[in-house]
Amino acid sequence: MAETQETGFSFPAKYRLTGEMEGCTDEQKLELYERLLKTREFDARMRKLFRQGRFEGTFYSQIGQEACDVVIAYQLDQQDFVGPSHRDLGASTGKGVPLKNLAAQVYNRIDSPDGGRYTACHYWHPEYWVMNPSTSIVMNWVAATGAAFGYKMLKKDNVAVAFCGDGATAHGDFHEACNFAGVHRLPIVYVVQNNLWAESLPVALTTALTDLSRRADAYGFPGISIDGNDVVQTWNATREALKRARSGAGPTLIEMKTYRWHGHSDIDPADYRSDDEVAHWMERDPIPRYEQYLRELEVLSDDALAEVRARIEAEIEEAVDFAENSPRPAPDGYLSHVYAEDYPGFEFGDRNSGDANG
Amino acid sequence: MAETQETGFSFPAKYRLTGEMEGCTDEQKLELYERLLKTREFDARMRKLFRQGRFEGTFYSQIGQEACDVVIAYQLDQQDFVGPSHRDLGASTGKGVPLKNLAAQVYNRIDSPDGGRYTACHYWHPEYWVMNPSTSIVMNWVAATGAAFGYKMLKKDNVAVAFCGDGATAHGDFHEACNFAGVHRLPIVYVVQNNLWAESLPVALTTALTDLSRRADAYGFPGISIDGNDVVQTWNATREALKRARSGAGPTLIEMKTYRWHGHSDIDPADYRSDDEVAHWMERDPIPRYEQYLRELEVLSDDALAEVRARIEAEIEEAVDFAENSPRPAPDGYLSHVYAEDYPGFEFGDRNSGDANG
């Protein structure tokens, strides 16, 4: 499969994962592995198809950061609210959104949850409560905070999870949302994926901090920094934070140190960073590290792996077929759902008097 | 004088000021006292005149918080930039802005620095580099940050000082400005006056923090919390922060715990707070505490005090006369300075075709 060689390292001791995954059964460990690998392979496949010009728009690869999304999303109930940003494929795959919907979204076809009208590669799904992410940075953060407020007010036990990047933490809305969540002890977990870059902006120009978890100090709730490429650490930290949120103790901010292997989007050569830096992080690939951990635990056998790969392969094939065969949206298919109510004076418009379809 | 009785306490030991005011000469100590008292008495006089209906608009009293503004403003060079908020009379008086200009500003008369067009009680003066404060919360914070950037870029040695309240720290612009100043180590001192209330909002609904100085932890520069009603502490802390800024070491955030004795504005009965709370803070009045300190140091004698009071009295009388005798602005006096350049198509407007003055 496309990126197999990229995931094929054998791990020197220093990257070995150690410790317990609290309260995680072997079945769950295996299923989590499958979702991680599925995320990786689907992303790799989409990248390839984009470079082959199979779909328009652009593509934001998450490769390298999968664990930051998948590990926490995997632990959520379907009703729990997820506020992803523009690079959060794993927020959907981790929560179990079928690949075919995601592929159709990338392709802007009518079978996309938004019917092709919104924006390619902005993965979401209404039934899985993964919100339609705003391109506009940290709006999802504010919305997820509002969802957490709503759950609390409506006395539902659900929680919200919001994702953003290192760069997004400089935005004013990041502050207003976190501050409000702190005051009202909202049931939310904030995940900051610090991949060292915001497009071409090095994190040192986003913040004077070394650990973005310290942003939480300004809001009176805990913030921790972890290796987001270490599935075991990530599992334990997110599990703890979700527990905290569900118990009514309030928000947690988790900074996950990670790295995006590819450009900001697939038209970005990313020549602002060094090959050494990229190599350094590819050595810390979260998936093979976790794979080795599972093998050492004898949770993952060659046969099991083969099955997993086969299932993933099949689902990806099906998803790509589905997307490729899903019709392109009707040219005027976006002229609907501007308003939920009817208004006598509203018209979608005309291009010259009277002619409603230009 | 109006508020004399309010300032007439004799101080129990627990409120006694102790310690050195670093690098502050006796003359300076005395002059600082005069500016503090002047601020208090001018504010009290304006309040009285407002209640007598001598001027329109509204009035924001700073009584109780004077030291937070005056002590740092007094230490600045004329070219240093000050970004005050809506309650920062002391930012002007501390820097030496003549009372007559300030009185004319309160009265919205043509001798106001803004000719009466802007907003009553928004004290400022261009020649003293006290910016015209935005009513809109923390815009001054952002502007002062820009000024600090400008000084740094233009390689001038000046610094900027920005003021805001506890409530303002929840605004997104507070975050964006502080974060930027941290990244670029700008020459600025941020002063947060925590007077426990933002209009009717208790500080516990503004933040989950007890010390707002911890907001600074999110930006990688030092933050400290001090008793803003203690002139000695305030002097030493602000002196240190200004030194830091001038030396190129970057910003400091100082939370000053203080209290406004009166309503948010003079139409606010402030019945959301208890008499005990008000009494508690009036006992900690910064001015008599400092007066006692100076007496103990034998820097302030009864004669000296009498002179100071006489000078203040005289300047206030002169300022009030000046404002009362300053003409009201011409009705259309605000129809200017919309643009600095000329544009053929621009008109101030008409109220019906052709009639330029309605």
Place this chain on the structure above:
Amino acid sequence: MAEITYIDAINRTLHEEMARDETTFLIGEDTGIYGGVFKATRGLLEEFGPERIIDSPISESLIAGMTVGAAMVGCRPLPEIQFADFISPAFDQIVQQVARYYWRTNGAFEMPVTLRCPYGGGVGGGVYHSQSNEAWFMNTPGLVMVAPGSVRDAAGLLRSAIRSQDPVLYWEHKKLYRSLKDDLPDGDETLTPIGVAEVVRTGSHVTAISFGYTLQLCLEATSQLAAEGIEVEVIDLKTLLPLDKSTVIESVAKTGKAVVVHEAPKVGGIGGEIAAILAEECFWELDAPITRVAGYNTSFPAARTMEEHYMPSTVQVAAALKTAAQT
């Protein structure tokens, strides 16, 4: 049934609608403990408690933006911006997120959000307590804007807005709060239809088109001109977006003359859109230039002498109507 003020009609409707629907909550600055800086939300905290009446930090962007997630999970949010002047920090969330979310999700999530916004001058507040900012939002499909010009509509439009599945900006004029009084039957549940303008005076010589506070000037001017035999037809737009084109066109088709009146600066104000609609869709019936009586193209001044000069007056509206009528 007692006479109540415009602001009391707002307050009463908030009480009634929040009692009616437990998924509603109100979030704003000084809206709880203080009951609102104008007392529009008086008594709500006492009745509905701090879970549903939120005294927000000074975070307008949060106030507007958090409603999206809250609405998605089943709430009916009632955000308030303390002064229209401070809606600009929330502009991003309103225009980019709240207004577009239903469209973006291809109809999956409605946004039943009613954002109240006290606007307008004449209260001695200076540039940041006097603005009329409705025009900023006119180019935002997905957003609804209403602006009551009567006590009945203060209640009726608010009730309709709260029950609507669309995001509504509700513009309440500060100068009308206590100056406008009318009978409002207790328990009255009238729903003023959104998107529908009303001819509030019939006349044949010229049409005055306005809303909110400036509507009152049109009505006064109309009475004055009646004495001179000039019959003005007055349209209360009530909804600014989407505009009720047909009511406006029908009236102007009859009178042949139109004067649009608003308080915001003339250039870029909503009068432009109304004039453009008439110039495109009612052109052949026009017998005179379409004029606009509006604020000057400057910021709103503080000194009373200046403020009085800035505010459009009945005299000016009457003059414009007369000029048009006599053309």
Place this chain on the structure above:
Amino acid sequence: MAEITYIDAINRTLHEEMARDETTFLIGEDTGIYGGVFKATRGLLEEFGPERIIDSPISESLIAGMTVGAAMVGCRPLPEIQFADFISPAFDQIVQQVARYYWRTNGAFEMPVTLRCPYGGGVGGGVYHSQSNEAWFMNTPGLVMVAPGSVRDAAGLLRSAIRSQDPVLYWEHKKLYRSLKDDLPDGDETLTPIGVAEVVRTGSHVTAISFGYTLQLCLEATSQLAAEGIEVEVIDLKTLLPLDKSTVIESVAKTGKAVVVHEAPKVGGIGGEIAAILAEECFWELDAPITRVAGYNTSFPAARTMEEHYMPSTVQVAAALKTAAQT
């Protein structure tokens, strides 16, 4: 002298003006190290260094707002917003602070700020990479807006904006960046006057009024219609605020017919203001309804099929001009 593109004209002018004035600095997202996401700021960091070319954090409000203090102490700030779609977080600072500061201070402090803003669709970006948001700012006295529709004006308007003492929003259309080419003499220092529109084609039957990208549609349509004997007069507005009323009025007084074309949604777009000016100040010379060819009243769609449908086309502009001409 070589043919250069619209974006190269911008880049070259930035180099020249920043070299000319040491108090200028540029702040934006990915404007330094990356040279701008469209490469409009390529080479500036290398030439002027990190003190004057600031790679900002993702803080649009700061990017716009910090310019006020910087300008007060003697800088000439050149902020950039990466996409027009992301100017909304800066809306508050632009409209309330930057645009009003000169007025507020009674003329004590000028605001020589030029904020560049890449706008427009046709680049496959979806709703948040395609917006045309100029109308949001039309009701803001104190603000200037320019929108070049040619390579020469890309340079000439930018140069004039940078040297102006007023705050200027400079709207650069993404679709023109590389599609528009023209000769621009090296060292050319032409200053396109701000506030002045230009008749770029003379004709007697109908006036087309536009700017930026949609101006190109008007020019193409004009050539097509010429074959049918329809003579279109084309006005390039160049400055959107304050509008050059007299040039527009003069032309329409001659042709008697006007079609306004822009990409933003029709309702609340700047076409409304232009139509209103004509309906008020050029009424008696009008021989046909004023029509507007504009974007649909919806958000901007992503799928290519939809995007093509959304974007105004030469065919539609030609049809509108023809209808007007033949009325």
